[in-house]
Amino acid sequence: MRVLLRVAYDGTEYCGWQIQPGQKTIEGTLKDALIALLGETVELIGASRTDTGVHSLGNVAVFDTNTRIPAEKICYALNQRLPEDIVVQESKEVSADFHPRHCSSTKTYEYRILNRKFPIPTLRRDTYFYYRRLDVAAMQKAAAYLVGTHDFASFCSVNAQVQTTVRTVYDCQVEQKDDLITVRVTGAGFLYNMVRIIAGTLIQVGVGAMQPEDIRAIIEGCDRTLAGPTAPACGLTMIGITFDEEKY
Amino acid sequence: MRVLLRVAYDGTEYCGWQIQPGQKTIEGTLKDALIALLGETVELIGASRTDTGVHSLGNVAVFDTNTRIPAEKICYALNQRLPEDIVVQESKEVSADFHPRHCSSTKTYEYRILNRKFPIPTLRRDTYFYYRRLDVAAMQKAAAYLVGTHDFASFCSVNAQVQTTVRTVYDCQVEQKDDLITVRVTGAGFLYNMVRIIAGTLIQVGVGAMQPEDIRAIIEGCDRTLAGPTAPACGLTMIGITFDEEKY
Secondary structure (H helix, E strand, O other): OEEEEEEEEOHHHOOOOOOOOOOOOHHHHHHHHHHHHHOOOOOOEEOOOOOOOOEEEEEEEEEEOOOOOOHHHHHHHHHHOOOOOEEEEEEEEEOOOOOOOOOOEEEEEEEEEEEOOOOOHHHOOOOEEEOOOOOHHHHHHHHHHHOEEEEOHHHOOOOOOOOOOEEEEEEEEEEEEOOEEEEEEEEOOOOOOHHHHHHHHHHHHHOOOOOOOHHHHHHHHOOHHHOOOOOOHHHEEEEEEEEOOOOO | OEEEEEEEEOHHHOOOOOOOOOOOOHHHHHHHHHHHHHOOOOOOEEOOOOOOOOEEEEEEEEEEOOOOOOHHHHHHHHHHOOOOOEEEEEEEEEOOOOOOOOOOEEEEEEEEEEEOOOOOHHHOOOOEEEOOOOOHHHHHHHHHHHOEEEEOHHHOOOOOOOOOOEEEEEEEEEEEEOOEEEEEEEEOOOOOOHHHHHHHHHHHHHOOOOOOOHHHHHHHHOOHHHOOOOOOHHHEEEEEEEEOOOOO
């Protein structure tokens, strides 16, 4: 059977999702735990290959197994074999042809910025500390320009190899609660580093180095150098994925 | 001059506030950084000697110094010499007889409980994960019984040596936001482990093992064995201290 996992992790200590020789990765750690649990080799297919230091509340991965453990029990047994910074939130059987990257889906990411005079140590692992005062109203205006189907070439790391840089952003909200500013982006899929470049660009707007209406020209320019810097990985959390045609 | 520091820390990697030989402590780390910065020996007087694994947003400490660095600049220079899990939020001169434990003050603590089916890795360091569903309304009723001036002997670790176990709790609020339940307690001072025993007792109420009105008898009994267990340190954060007679 094919089993889907929803996986939460604190990415601080990992070199991202994808297996790399000699590196501690989320995929590698999950795979080792699955092999130990199931006694068979498994191949994981991840929905989102998050970068070094990026966190998740519900990244999705699937694998095929001959186990007789019921699919919905696998998460409990697997969590016993995982370190405390990776916790599987759900396991369930899906159809044999379900593929988390080929199915159309809606992904949500949050970028968290701690905007105050001094850092707060307990928030240092999953927020980006930024000292200069940010104008949240300006960031909200700028975010509105990102919503829609656009060529997001300006918001894609230059070394990414993709067929098209056109993507659809369903929603991009900037919210403030006390010192914490959250950029929440929902879309049908994202380019490499896209959410971090969006966050870095909105920060430029927040400090007044760019104007909200500049976003339009940045998108139209299709040039990475027009957008702001890639914001640090620690502020980014993949919130979750919903599949449009949930085949299970 | 006498200088007051407000200190935030992630207590996960520390054996509490107070200096102990051969252990990594908040006080010891601060003191080493101060000596390196000021080039003179210093004695720190802390307001709250938090336990191993307990966090803070604003614990207070004072020390005397002959330095010519302006008091309000010390925090910036000190933070350069501190690890990222300790950040001084403020430094300022206070009167020479100001003592953070002898001045009457109001202290606020928060105990955070993550109440859901599975832990969230990014919250594991500063929340206590509790699986069984908690009845927040019952916890709120129970919390109301704790407000006031009472003999809190039932809420004090038995090995504590104090002159009196009478304390005044100004406020005790239980709030829920999604899966996160926060117990916020404000008082004129607390007994050893008092907030963690309050949290552990409110959890017993939340799961139905105790009734809200049992709190009255637990207080009146003056017996530690009547109250619930001491909740784990990781969930506790000292929020801050305000001094009634701020002499500065």
